[in-house]
Amino acid sequence: MQIRIWSVEDGSCPVTLTGHKRSVTCLDMIDRGKEVVSGSRDGTIKVWICGTQECITTLSLHGGSVNNIQVFNHPESNSTDRLVMSVTETGLLSLHNLQDTKLVSQYQHSSELTTCTAYTGNLLVAGSSAGEIITLDIRNFSKPTSIHKRSNYAITSLSCNGNRLWCGQKDGECYSIVPDTTLNCDTTLSGGECEAIYCVVANGDVVTTAAKDRKVRRYEV
Numbered sequence: 001m002q003i004r005i006w007s008v009e010d011g012s013c014p015v016t017l018t019g020h021k022r023s024v025t026c027l028d029m030i031d032r033g034k035e036v037v038s039g040s041r042d043g044t045i046k047v048w049i050c051g052t053q054e055c056i057t058t059l060s061l062h063g064g065s066v067n068n069i070q071v072f073n074h075p076e077s078n079s080t081d082r083l084v085m086s087v088t089e090t091g092l093l094s095l096h097n098l099q100d101t102k103l104v105s106q107y108q109h110s111s112e113l114t115t116c117t118a119y120t121g122n123l124l125v126a127g128s129s130a131g132e133i134i135t136l137d138i139r140n141f142s143k144p145t146s147i148h149k150r151s152n153y154a155i156t157s158l159s160c161n162g163n164r165l166w167c168g169q170k171d172g173e174c175y176s177i178v179p180d181t182t183l184n185c186d187t188t189l190s191g192g193e194c195e196a197i198y199c200v201v202a203n204g205d206v207v208t209t210a211a212k213d214r215k216v217r218r219y220e221v
Contacts, residue, residue: 003027003038005050017048019055028071030082037084037098039066045086047098057101059084063092071098072118075138087113087126095124095138105141109134117158117165125165125179127155133167135179148177157209161202168197174209174219189219 001023005015022041029036036048043064047057067087074081082098091109093116096102112129119125122138123145133148133155150169157168164176164187172194176187195212202208207219 001040003036003048005033005036015050015053017046017050017053017055019046019058020044022065025066026068028069028084030071037069037071039069039086041065043088045069045084045096057098059086059096059101061086061088061092061094063088063090063094065089067113068115070117075118075122085116085118085124087116089113091128093124093126093134093136093141095141105138107136107141107144114154114156115158117160119160119165119179120163123179125158125160127158127167129154131155131169133158133165133177133179146179148179150175156197157200159200159202159207161204161207164202166200166202166207168200168209170196172197172211174200174207176221187221189221 001020003017004013006013020040020042024038024040026039038046043061045059046055048055069086071084084096084098086094089112091111091113093107095104097104113126114129116126124136126134131149131152134144135146137145153169153171156170159166163178165179166176168174174189197209197211199210207221209217
């Protein structure tokens with residue numbers, strides 16, 4: 001399976017990355033696109049150098065299809081480590097160090113984990129197919145610090161903006177919560193008028209969603 005990277009300036013495709021055995025489900029970038037991290041239905045995460053188009057790291061998760069990944073810097077101020085968080089169809093959340101590829105922590109949930117994001121401080125957040133938003137502390141993966149559930153619809157996308165976490169659901173709802181203080185919904189942007197939300201991006205006072213109805217919606221909050 002291939003990953004193609006396109007130029008927004010001239011529409012060319014200067015980079016093609018080949019190596020996954022099944023379809024690619026998620027991507028993240030490092031150093032403004034110098035490196036790309038990909039997750040696949042083949043159960044692996046690969047790190048690529050765009051300039052040479054070579055794969056430099058492969059992580060095997062043994063947790064089925066990789067549904068989502070996010071790369072972030074270790075929250076400890078004295079650490080230079082870069083971490084990759086991943087969630088799988090079997091409910092496995094894994095945290096790996098990209099420098100030495102070692103497994104840092106793992107958490108096994110009771111249902112499929114569909115999406116994930118790094119929150120403020122030491123908190124990580126994952127969404128499940130059962131509509132749960134699971135918050136974990138990077139220092140202790142033994143059990144979640146909180147679990148929020150608004151409905152039974154799958155959480156399809158998560159986006160952090162300051163201390164607010166924006167959540168997209170399969171029923172078309174987009175709303176925000178503050179995981180480290182209260183799990184009550186404080187803002188709802190959409191509901192039954194939308195189809196399943198595939199992606200939520202929060203930036204400043206603007207939240208953008210992309211849905212199954214092929215519409216991109218922009219909200220000022």
